[in-house]
Amino acid sequence: MKLDNGIKGAYPLRPFTRLSARRHRSGQTGMLDFFRRRPRNLKDDILSGLTVALALVPEAIAFAFVAGVSPIIGLYSAFFIGLLSAIFGGRPGMISGATGAMAVVVVGLVAIHGVEYLFPTVVLCGIIQIAAGIGRLGQFIRMVPHPVMLGFVNGLAIVIFMAQFGSFKTVNDAGSLINISGPALWIMLALVALTMAIIWLLPKLTRAVPSSLVAILVVSGLSIGVNKMVPTDWAAPNQSNVLLTVGDMLKTNTMAQAATKVEKELGENVTPAAITSAMTTAAAEEGGIKAGLPIPYFLDSQYDFLPPLNFATLWIILPFALTLAGVGLIESLMTLSLIDEITETRGRGNRECVGQGLANVVCGMFGGMGGCAMIGQSLINVNSGGRGRTSGITAAVCLLLFVLVLAPWIEMIPMAALVGVMFMVVIGTFEWASLRTFGKIPKSDILVMVVVAGYTVIMHDLATAVILGVIISALIFAWQHATHLGADIKTNKQGSKVYQLHGPLFFASVASFKELFDPREDPDDVIIDFYYTRVYDQSGLEAINGLAEKYRQLGKKLHLTHLSPECRKLLDKAGDMVEVNLSEDPQYHVATERLG
Structure with missing residues (x-):
């Protein structure tokens, strides 16, 4: 690969958009041509938001189980986070909700202290994120190097890909999750392939509607027919449907969680009958995803107590809140950078911090588990044409409507359709061009x-x-x-030895700096010219101070010239710690000295 300046072995500066632009100029389209730049369009935003909402349901439920909380908490969290971050965040078109990264942190808090401590923790997390945005810490995302971005994107694609295999599992009589097999597996794989084919081929015919939405609707219709026509003995263990649906996934996770709980409670005394009984009871009590409107957690009678607002509670929740805030901001800002790259637009990192913080504060007040930006759903949104805030708002509102009104229909969506959509997201997310750069870029970047x-x-x-x-x-x-520090050595007309330094002087290059000088053999007057170098830290100052002391002990003078204003400020701040002579005259006439 070459950049425009002809340098070989460099990365493409905008890997996604350059790929799309190249295909666009050649008139080609293909499976990877998902992210072509599109103008904002209200119809595309609404339809894309509906598509994303369908994909948010199983994700929110799955992450709620990971966090050890009720599925309704995960769904409400996805609604509040998605709605408020879409309105107040800094990246139009980016989708936020309950995420696995946050769930992994939450599960420890819930297991140790109970779910009652979760909600004030999420509120505090939001306050910290708002403070980060006000403090303009969002700009530090610029410090993420391109190799890190590529590794992040490729690793994420692999994680999304591996996560889909959980949709091919059912629960056996012992309460363990097992892979489905036989006709149920082959039919599911066939519909996954059909979903991917529709998403790939439909844009070649029309872009009037998002191909992902069409694929979900078509495959859902086929799934309903298959589940009615195919013999039930083809179904996986403990499943009534041959093709697993969102409702089946909820039932499976509930049964597996009930079996795990019984095993922990009974320990060595657990019996197969006890496990079967717990699974049967859990399956019978499973009410699906339907629920009422969310209410503030401190008004919800289902919680036994509310944590007292004192320093003891703060001491418990602060470590978890800091971790949640950091994880949420990093993932959100990385997603923002990725969407910027894809759409060739620029989001506002500091505003996104404030938006995410506000969303988490409200989410915590209403009994949510918190969340952040979701890369997979954001890519589905971009792929489906969603570019404005309307897409995120639509996704959140539709998600709430699903919970309140359309839950039975949403539970009928086959997991095969959602897996197919996510597989296409994986193909579009992975930066395939990075594989071709191996051998052409520095090994350190690899x-x-x-x-x-x-x-x-x-x-x-x-x-x-x-x-x-x-x-x-x-x-x-x-x-x-550290290896780039060197010096050109010469003698001026006054007989002074001049070291003209090249390269930065900081902690890593101090050793190289010291090796450049020979105080015993040098003349009585030595000049160090900093015209082509800079002093960056206290280690550099201490190195200068130590060198000056050696020359002073030998009765020789050391002068520093061409120091930058930043270097002089460092010397001024050092005060008595560093005592060196600073020469102002670049012609090395009579030196003007001052203590730094």
Whole structure:
């Protein structure tokens, strides 16, 4: 690959948009041509929002089970987070909701202290995020290097891909999740393939409606027919339908959770009969996803007590709130950067921090588990033509309507359709061009990409993966620039020896700096010219101070010239810590000295 400046081995600056632009110029379309730039359109936003809402239902339910809370809490969280972040956030077209990254943090709090402590934790998380936005910390997303971004995107695509295999599971009589097999598996795979084919081929015929929405509706219709016509003995264990639906997934997770609870309570005394009884009871009590309007958690009678508002409670919830805030902001800002890249527009990071914080405050007040931006659903939205805030608002409102009115219909949507949609998201998310750059880019960048992608896949922790990638990139940068410090040595007309430095002076290059000088062999007057270098930290100041002390002990003078204003400010702030002579005259005549 080449950039416009002809440098080989560099990354494409905008990998998604360059790919789409190249196909657009050649008149080609293909499976990967999802992210072509489109103008905002109210009809596309509304239809795209409806598509996203259908995909949000099983995600919100699944993440609620991960967090150890009721599915209704996950659905309400997705509604509040999605609505408020769409209205007040800094990235139109980006979808937010209850996410796995937040659920992983929440599960520890709920397990240790109970669900009652969850809601004030989410509120505090939102307050911290608002403070981060007001403090303009959102701009730090610019520090994420491109290799980290590529590793993040590729790792995320693999995580989304692997997560879909959970939709191919059912629960056996022992309460364990097992893979479906036989005719049920083959029929489901066939409908997954049909969903992907519709999403790929329909845009070649028309873009009047989102292909993802059409695929979900078509496959849902076929699924209803299959479940009515195919013999029930083809179904997986503990399932009445041959093709698993959203309702079946909810029932399966409820039964598996009930079996796990019994095993923990009875321990070694657990029996198959006890597990079967618990699963049967859970399945009978499972009421689906229908519920009433959300109410503030402190008015909800289902909670036994409310945590007291004191320092003891704050001490409990603060670590979890800080973690939630950090995870949520990192994932949201990374998603914002990705959507910026795809749509060739620019979101506002600081406003997104405030929007996410406000959404989490309200979500916590209404008994939600919190959330952040959802990359998979955001890509579905962009793929379906959603560009404005209307798409996110529509998705949130439709989700609430599903819970209040259309729950029975939503429970009939086959998991095959949603899996097919997510598989296409995976294909569009993975940056295939990055595979071709291997061998053409620095090995250090390859290392960063692999580490970030690997950590994302293994740990399912996107925020930590990004932080780890930034740290590795920073260490590599420091190591490489530590070797870039050198000096041109000459003698001026006055007989002074002049060291003209090149490269940065900071903690990593201090050793190289010290090796440049020979105080014993140097003449009585030595000048260090900083015209082509900069002093960046206290380690550099201490190195200068130590060198000056060596020359002073030998009765020799050391002068510093061409210091930048920033370097002089560092010396001024150092006060008595650093004592060196600063020469103002670049012609090295009589030196003007001052203490830094």
